[in-house]
Amino acid sequence: MARTSWTTRSLAALALSAFALSLSSLPGRSEPTTVEIAYLPLMGIAPLFVMDQQGWTREAGLDLKLTKFSSGPAIIQALGSGKFDGVYMAVSPVLVAKAAGVDLKVVAASGRESHAFLAAGPLAGTFKEAASPKAAFAAFAKANGRPAKIASLPRGSMPDTLLRYYMEQNGLTAEDVQILSQGEEQVRQTMLAGAADGALMPEPIITILEQKMPAAKVIADGKALMAGHPGFVLALRSSFIDRNPDAALKLAALNTRAAAFILANPDQAADAIFAFFGKGLIDKDVMVAALKSPYNPPLERLSDIVSGSKDLQDYLLKIGSQTKPVDIDALFYAPALAQGGGAK
Known part of the structure; x- marks a missing residue:
């Protein structure tokens, strides 16, 4: 899938402005905010790996604690037992978890039609x-x-x-x-x-x-x-956002910054995410190819997956994978939507 220069430029500009906005209103440095995030080792969540390995989260006063899982349903079980502040995974298990009583809000996203x-x-x-x-x-x-x-x-x-x-x-x-x-x-x-x-x-x-x-x-x-289906999302517990609204917006801004970095520098991005994919079991050239793959398309804005998430929920309910509907508009963190939240 060809990536036009305007996509790279627009994401880069959005990344810089959003990142600056999220940090400009904060007071002097204090103790870092710990954020425990469960994830799947899939290319769609590469922005999480990049922001961590580039040191941007530490610079922003965030201490990420990342835990790898092999499937979304396994993460749902962990969330149900009270573990983790957030997740980075596909939208469908986030909807299932939300319907089961885990109060999550999406603050950033990565990709669309990415399977x-x-x-x-x-x-x-x-x-x-x-x-x-x-x-x-x-x-x-x-x-x-x-x-x-x-x-x-x-x-x-x-x-x-x-x-x-x-x-x-x-x-x-x-x-x-x-x-x-x-x-x-x-x-x-x-x-x-x-x-x-x-x-x-x-x-x-x-x-x-x-x-x-x-x-x-x-x-x-x-x-x-499934036309328009959403890709991967960074979702945080509402209780975490209530305690740390600045941290939530910083993560959203860093996700955008990382997405722009990946588009512009796939080779460097592959180096940054190397440790998260089986400790060297995947060659770097494979990682670079996967980052450039037409099946790993970028996303311009967080709002672009809201409609697709509604369609996805309709089908999850139809086949019984989701027990009850959730308010999709309320699922997305409004300040993050306003901020843009474009991702890869």
């Missing part, structure tokens, strides 16, 4: 001749005597939700697709071992698999999966 459906060689081959996804999956099932096994994250996660939406939109059933609910690392291992016929995931998983499986092919990008 892809990758088919391994045999399944990808059926799409060359088939007139539709339904026909392709039917041809695969006939040739192999079983439905296609598609690896994704657990129910309630964004990949699982998008997979179910894709199936519904294309008339696919359990006769066509067997969903394998796994953790992020398991999805990668399952695909590389040939135990799955496809995977629906965000970056960097798509780039990793494409490079290791040359016959694999993306059969649906983010727009084809």
